[in-house]
Amino acid sequence: MIKKIAHIGVAVKNIEEAEKFYEEVLSLKIQDREHLGEIKASFIPVGDTAIELLQSTTPEGVISKFIEKRGEGIHHIAYQVENIDQALADLKAKGVPLIDQQARRGAHHSRVAFLNPKGTYGILIELVEPEKS
DSSP states (O other): OEEEEEEEEEEOSOHHHHHHIIIIISOOOOOEEEEETTEEEEEEEETTEEEEEEEESSTTSHHHHHHHHHOSEEEEEEEEESOHHHHHHHHHHTTOOBSOSSOEEOGGGOEEEEEOGGGTTTOOEEEEEOOOO
16 A cells, blocks of 8 residues: 655754754755645655644644644644545554544645654554555
């Protein structure tokens, strides 16, 4: 079902400051920036995967709430799958609690769905089906 780690999501208070760290200190390059509803996201390729920096644009946003509760840091791990609908059906059949019952639009025109950390040993897992070429 899982092809690779698509990216690791990192919650940050200030995305511009975080980007400077990755560019100036770690010598990595920002590949892409997107607004996804109330979230600003920056993607930084690292080998065959990426770091996804995430900042809320509102104090009530999911990333703001995460930072308030846990502080800045790793928010989720995203795994690439070939068929997200089949993956969700298989996981549901195995009793894995889903946050998203159906895939929705994600960054880069992908389809995404999240698994509930209550069923994944405390880790928020995102499934990603890349845009079909």
